[in-house]
Amino acid sequence: MLKLIPFSCVRSRVHHFTQTPIPALRPAIESAPPLLSVLSSLRRLGFRNTNLGGRVFFCSDSSDGSDQVVEAQVKAAESRADEADSSAASAIVPTSPRPEDYLTVLALPLPHRPLFPGFYMPIYVKDPKLLAALHESRKRQAPYAGAFLLKDEPEVDSSVASGSETEKSVYDLKGKQLFNRLHEVGTLAQISSISGDQVILIGHRRLRITEMVSEDPLTVKVDHLKDKPYDKDDDIIKATSFEVISTLRDVLKTSSLWRDHVQTYTKHIGDFTLPRLADFGAAISGANKLQCQQVLEELDVYKRLKLTLELVKKEMEISKIQESIAKAIEEKISGEQRRYLLNEQLKAIKKELGLETDDKTALTGKFRERIEPKREKCPPHILQVIDEELTKLQLLEASSSEFSVTRNYLDWLTALPWGEYSDENFDVIGAQKILDEDHYGLSDVKERILEFIAVGKLRGTSQGKIICLSGPPGVGKTSIGRSIARALNRKFFRFSVGGLADVAEIKGHRRTYIGAMPGKMVQCLKNVGTANPLVLIDEIDKLGRGHAGDPASALLELLDPEQNANFLDHYLDVPIDLSKVLFVCTANVVEMIPNPLLDRMEVVAIAGYITDEKMHIARDYLEKTTREACGIKPEQVEVTDAALLALIENYCREAGVRNLQKHIEKIYRKIALRLVRQGATIEPAVVNTQDIEPKEPKVDSQDRIADNCGLEQMSETSVEADKEQTELPANHTECPANQDADLEDKKESEKDQESESTMAVQKVLVDKSHLADFVGKPVFHAERIYDQTPIGVVMGLAWTSMGGSTLYIETTRAEEGEGKGALQLTGQLGDVMKESAQIAHTVARAIVAEKEPENSFFANAKLHLHVPSGATPKDGPSAGCTMITSLLSLAMKKPVRKDLAMTGEVTLTGKILPIGGVKEKTIAARRSEVKTIVFPSANRRDYDELAPNVKEGLDVHFVDDYMQIFDLAFGHEQS
Numbered sequence: 001m002l003k004l005i006p007f008s009c010v011r012s013r014v015h016h017f018t019q020t021p022i023p024a025l026r027p028a029i030e031s032a033p034p035l036l037s038v039l040s041s042l043r044r045l046g047f048r049n050t051n052l053g054g055r056v057f058f059c060s061d062s063s064d065g066s067d068q069v070v071e072a073q074v075k076a077a078e079s080r081a082d083e084a085d086s087s088a089a090s091a092i093v094p095t096s097p098r099p100e101d102y103l104t105v106l107a108l109p110l111p112h113r114p115l116f117p118g119f120y121m122p123i124y125v126k127d128p129k130l131l132a133a134l135h136e137s138r139k140r141q142a143p144y145a146g147a148f149l150l151k152d153e154p155e156v157d158s159s160v161a162s163g164s165e166t167e168k169s170v171y172d173l174k175g176k177q178l179f180n181r182l183h184e185v186g187t188l189a190q191i192s193s194i195s196g197d198q199v200i201l202i203g204h205r206r207l208r209i210t211e212m213v214s215e216d217p218l219t220v221k222v223d224h225l226k227d228k229p230y231d232k233d234d235d236i237i238k239a240t241s242f243e244v245i246s247t248l249r250d251v252l253k254t255s256s257l258w259r260d261h262v263q264t265y266t267k268h269i270g271d272f273t274l275p276r277l278a279d280f281g282a283a284i285s286g287a288n289k290l291q292c293q294q295v296l297e298e299l300d301v302y303k304r305l306k307l308t309l310e311l312v313k314k315e316m317e318i319s320k321i322q323e324s325i326a327k328a329i330e331e332k333i334s335g336e337q338r339r340y341l342l343n344e345q346l347k348a349i350k351k352e353l354g355l356e357t358d359d360k361t362a363l364t365g366k367f368r369e370r371i372e373p374k375r376e377k378c379p380p381h382i383l384q385v386i387d388e389e390l391t392k393l394q395l396l397e398a399s400s401s402e403f404s405v406t407r408n409y410l411d412w413l414t415a416l417p418w419g420e421y422s423d424e425n426f427d428v429i430g431a432q433k434i435l436d437e438d439h440y441g442l443s444d445v446k447e448r449i450l451e452f453i454a455v456g457k458l459r460g461t462s463q464g465k466i467i468c469l470s471g472p473p474g475v476g477k478t479s480i481g482r483s484i485a486r487a488l489n490r491k492f493f494r495f496s497v498g499g500l501a502d503v504a505e506i507k508g509h510r511r512t513y514i515g516a517m518p519g520k521m522v523q524c525l526k527n528v529g530t531a532n533p534l535v536l537i538d539e540i541d542k543l544g545r546g547h548a549g550d551p552a553s554a555l556l557e558l559l560d561p562e563q564n565a566n567f568l569d570h571y572l573d574v575p576i577d578l579s580k581v582l583f584v585c586t587a588n589v590v591e592m593i594p595n596p597l598l599d600r601m602e603v604v605a606i607a608g609y610i611t612d613e614k615m616h617i618a619r620d621y622l623e624k625t626t627r628e629a630c631g632i633k634p635e636q637v638e639v640t641d642a643a644l645l646a647l648i649e650n651y652c653r654e655a656g657v658r659n660l661q662k663h664i665e666k667i668y669r670k671i672a673l674r675l676v677r678q679g680a681t682i683e684p685a686v687v688n689t690q691d692i693e694p695k696e697p698k699v700d701s702q703d704r705i706a707d708n709c710g711l712e713q714m715s716e717t718s719v720e721a722d723k724e725q726t727e728l729p730a731n732h733t734e735c736p737a738n739q740d741a742d743l744e745d746k747k748e749s750e751k752d753q754e755s756e757s758t759m760a761v762q763k764v765l766v767d768k769s770h771l772a773d774f775v776g777k778p779v780f781h782a783e784r785i786y787d788q789t790p791i792g793v794v795m796g797l798a799w800t801s802m803g804g805s806t807l808y809i810e811t812t813r814a815e816e817g818e819g820k821g822a823l824q825l826t827g828q829l830g831d832v833m834k835e836s837a838q839i840a841h842t843v844a845r846a847i848v849a850e851k852e853p854e855n856s857f858f859a860n861a862k863l864h865l866h867v868p869s870g871a872t873p874k875d876g877p878s879a880g881c882t883m884i885t886s887l888l889s890l891a892m893k894k895p896v897r898k899d900l901a902m903t904g905e906v907t908l909t910g911k912i913l914p915i916g917g918v919k920e921k922t923i924a925a926r927r928s929e930v931k932t933i934v935f936p937s938a939n940r941r942d943y944d945e946l947a948p949n950v951k952e953g954l955d956v957h958f959v960d961d962y963m964q965i966f967d968l969a970f971g972h973e974q975s
């Protein structure tokens, strides 16, 4: 590029320099030939060149004695000089074409921004005719055209139209259409270079279109505009320009892009007169095209400066925001980098000091350390797998997924208790003590465990076994499991398989799956840390069907003593010895356990508890634990036997004791609340919350009152508190005599009491009479719906998963008429029960025919047999004998004996077959106050095994044939 610059002293011969270009040079420069031509023109004009510090200076002695110097930045120029049409070489020349030479110009549309004087702008000319015309004008040494900003198309929504579409339609504009779309004011642009369809324009001065001359290519007549005259010493103009400059300077500090603009401009134009300053500011700002056009159209220099100031100020704000965004991001990134670097440094330092080895080494060390103490007991094949995996771990890349799989695998392998066994307890007496400590009764289970211990003692080692405890809910199956573990000194692990449907829960997932885990058994071993725990598999009768494999079969492998010495978990993939594990399963209904599983178990049935047993459990176990759990001391509370009995008989009649436990908890929670309300704290001593005496002065009198009312001692404060809360009960009237007798003593001791009263506390008494205060009104039990069974109604005994219960068979005549004999059944009866009703009908008919030949009841009566409660589904053959009795009662119009209940399957010939659930049924019969029970003879053994307290007071008959029942049921009436 060529530029005239001030240059005072290049050589001694050079005297001064003027900024004015040499008139002789003008033609050469104006025609903008390639650089080499310029250089040769200069030389022809007598300039000599000299090289100073990489720059070439052209010097010449002028006729008036002054030197004029032209500096050529040859370095940049030379590289472009090779291109014949080099635009850069034609350069920004601070000379202007004469207006009279360019009154008619080609109109170039600018789609994006106007061109400001002194600035470059590349544009693309797609119109071939226009391009040809531009080439032509360059050839004619008149490389100037008018550049005008295009107006937005009014109907096109610029936000919707995509950029490329807009551009395309702009290039398609021609002639009049294009003319109408051009802004009036534009710039005289020097065509610096043309390469392909790219044209580089250099802005010179403002133009205004006056009229269109020709359409294709669009040529227009123009006026050359001049800035309005202005006073450059005017204070306001000065101040505005300074503000523009200072704002520009501020922006320059932050924006490197602007810095480049300024450098280029200063280097090549360097014209910072006020109009140019305004143009410069607007041109380099990021303002939109209309704002820029506004600046271009403004000929008043002051106004232009003001417009520019607005734009640069806005630019300043934007650059501030940009700076803060950049800063924030930089801070974040540098913060993270810093942390990373520090961590790396820390690692390196630790490694250097030997404090820490790298991840892999540390991990391997950890696993080796873990397995080392177990090495002796660990089976060799396991050790081999561990060693192989450790070697593999060392070879794997720490970030690879394989690495984490191997690490987790090793974690499990090394954490398992290989060959670790807890010392077993072979002390039968000690074990019995522990079992009795935790549970009342359950003698069958306890006996079985003691046998197990005895065998273990004799053998010197115990064998893994599967015991299945079956029984209704809440009879202590789960809790005795825990107690057995304690008695055997084994670790306890419980898992419930109720609803379990995925085999992977038992056998684990293969290691290749993401998030793979070993099965429950391996988790159990890791958890308990010994290889001989007691594993309680809860709810085995509720095992799910299985959507991925059959969980029952997987359990089979786990439980079978033949197979489980080499149990293979999918995740571990090495055989584990589970033969020393004692499995205890629990189930409510044994029949629901898959047969192959049941076959391998020793089933110990736990029937429900009778009232007497429940009393013991409540008194000695449930009450104790609940009291402790509530933080109540024994001396602070008394629950009477009568209250407990009422609770069992009226509120908690089910087979188990869970409901009883809940009720006891409820009572104790209420007691705790009362005690707290009454201010019970450290010194518990006294009182029945129900039977409150106003004053209680002396110890001897207290004893007497306590005898009558359950009141032992009372403080003033507690009395006051209780007066507010409790009404005096009925039995309060029993006490006045004592009160009267002690009245004087009370008065005397009142003063003494006052000082001690704050610490005294009441004792809460729970009696049958006010049990409802604690647990609400008793629940109505519909088990015994008839006090005296009417004709056609007989009580049967049933067994359910919740324990035993009594049920009635009701028969009545629905219709009568010659030959109408039929039987209708209701009560949600299953197929087996329906069949047994049909059998009963036939047998009953045969008996009547034999006993009362003239009785045509069955032949002519349509009968209806119903079993309440209708909403409960029922099934089974054991109600056969009850149905016959009910039908016979109706046919012979005789009610059955009072307090009789029966159960037994009947054959068509009247034979009685055995039934199940003898204990449950006996207990249920007792609950319903039945005195006489009929069981099949085949069940005699089951009955004999029952505890004496269960059998106490019952008249039980064992029968083979229905006729025996007939005699029992109706014989009594006859007699």
Ligand SMILES: Nc1ncnc2c1ncn2[C@@H]1O[C@H](COP(=O)(O)OP(=O)(O)OP(=O)(O)O)[C@@H](O)[C@H]1O
Pocket (backbone or CB within 6 Å): 438, 439, 440, 441, 442, 471, 472, 473, 474, 475, 476, 477, 478, 479, 480, 586, 587, 588, 617, 621, 622, 657, 658, 661
């Ligand atoms: N004979 C007993 N002696 C002392 N407490 C008992 C006795 N039987 C049951 N319990 C208590 O009853 C509560 C319920 O027992 P548990 O949960 O073991 O019943 P479960 O038979 O396992 O019931 P489910 O079949 O519903 O699982 C426990 O708190 C337990 O301590």
